[in-house]
Amino acid sequence: MSITPSISSEPTRAERRDVPKTVDAVVVGAGFSGMYLLHKLRNAGMSAVVFEAGDDVGGTWYWNRYPGARVDVESLAYSYSFDPDLEQRFEWQERYPTQPEILAYARHVADRFDLRRDIVFGTRTTAAHYDEAKRSWTVRTDRGDTVTTRYLVMATGCLSAAKLPEIPGIDAFEGDTYHTAHWPHEGVDFTGKRVGIIGTGSSGVQSIPVIAAQADHLTVFQRTPAYSLPARNRKLTVDEIAGMKARYRAYRKAQQESGFGIPTKIPTKSALEATEEERNAAFEEAWESGSLVNLLTTFTDFATNQEANDLAKRWIHDKIRSIVADPQTADDLCPDYPVGTKRPCLDTGYYETYNRDNVTLVNLRREPLVEITARGIRTEAREYEFDVIVYATGFDAMTGALTNVDIRGRGGASLAETWSAGPRTYLGIGTAGFPNLFMITAPGSPSVLSNMMVSIEQHVDWVCDAIAHLQERGLTTIEPSPEAQDAWVDHVNEIASHTLYPKANSWYMGANVPGKPRVFMPYAGGVGEYRKKCDEVARNGYEGFVLAE
Secondary structure, three states, X not given: OOEOOOOOOOOOOOOOOOOOOEEEEEEEOOOHXXXXXXXXXXXXXXXXXEXXXXXXXXXXHHHOXXXXXXXXXXXXXXXXXXXXXXXXXXXXXEOOOEHHHHHHHHHHHHXXXXXXXXXXXXXXXXXXXXXXXXXXXXXXXXXXXXXXEEEEEEOOOOOOOEOOOOOOOOOOOOOEEEEHHHXXXXXXXXXXXXXXXXXXXXXHHHHXXXXXXXXXXXXXXXXXXXXXXXXXXXXXXXXXXXXXXXXXXXXXXXXXXXXXXXXXXXXXXXXXXXXXXXXXXXXXHHHHHOOHHHHHOOOOOOOOOHHHHHHHHHHHHHHHHHHOOOHHHHHHOOOOOOXXXXXXXXXXXXXXXXXXXXXXXXXXOOOOEEEEOOOEEEEOOOEEEOOEEEEOOOEOOOOHHHHOOEEEOHHHOEHHHHOOOOOOXXXXXXXXXXXXXXXXXOOOOOHHHOOHHHXXXXXXXXXXXXXXXXXXXXXXXXXEOHHHHHHHHHHHHHHHXXXXXXXXXXXXXXXXXXXXXXXXXOOOOOHHHHHXXXXXXXXXXXXXXXXXX
């Protein structure tokens, strides 16, 4: 029997559970990482508690309920692989599922494995300090809990520390304000409203068409345009679902060995070697496919050669100009950075939305934003009056959710201070000077350059295997050596330097947060190659880590 998700009902909230004083492992975050960790730790016979700031499981997909919120990886690939029966029983409804459907999946997993009994909801982790003498962590929460644990695992997600823009007067507005990462669970009705939205990243690109269809007028304030492809979303057919379920094992293996965690054709030709007809056909096929990975893998040198990338950029600019009627608006929507160096988006009618009479685009490069006022938003040119302001301004990505917690390792060293010049990890899993601290999909791992579900499972499996290795040998601590960490950071930087990624002021680089060091944070060598390295490290007795009794 298959299970079709109910995407409208809220689960019954249990009372806040008692928190144990001592456990084998504390996990921070009950998104897809935290849930799988809890399941694995339990199966290993370990006691664990998960602290989650939200009122239910789901992580990113619990908080991000903005209009049009949808994942950009196909549902049949954006799912757990560890339980073949789960794969067979759950029925996805759409090619690219909406936030309610993904949250329904997370809730189904929590129910299936009875996870909630070890999750403390509505509780934010505020501090974790390492005791060198006791070789344990003391974890504290905003609800007054204090827990001692051998292992601390930060499953806080790469995009979970929401940020507001640095604009004067941000508290002055007298109308309603919303952030896409903290959307009201009851939703927002924009009917008859004058709405201003700041930001055109993924949440902006997805929400703008939906808000425009409701609002009396929508004004979009854009600093940097996004590259976006039409998602071509649709209901899944019975045959598609059955076909995937029949070949899941082979598909999962292909995911693990691929570059992005999504199997796709491997390019064999340079864009510069191809004829104009071949290039245009390849770009058109990618555009029509509704797949970001298909675009990013059209040619061998797409991500590494500026001239090759410029060919794609010009093609996409022409496509935007063919859709958007007003020439100035179309030009303003054309990005000037290399394709793929900031997270590309998938959309439903995004560019077409700018042809609506009730939508205005304000280019903040030409008309800089000055302040938020009581009545709206003031630029250097004029004041725009609104009933509602929406901030689609993203996150302090990859590091924010880690450094926002007061984590202190050996000698009381602060993680935030240790990373003040940029995050330093070994494999994106651990950091020197912080024993038994594990991070899931942290800087230095493929993380946001991959299908997150594939990277999450690989990290959780690796961490749980490492803990088992310690326990089987009577060891108590594991942490990266400074030498191995330095070598890995150098390797991550070297890989990035051979790509075009550093040429964009992206959140991959921390460029959206004033004062944050400009460092390319993800590992760009690919999911498959990264997995090989992690497996090699484990086979060699956790080479590069210091293990102690």
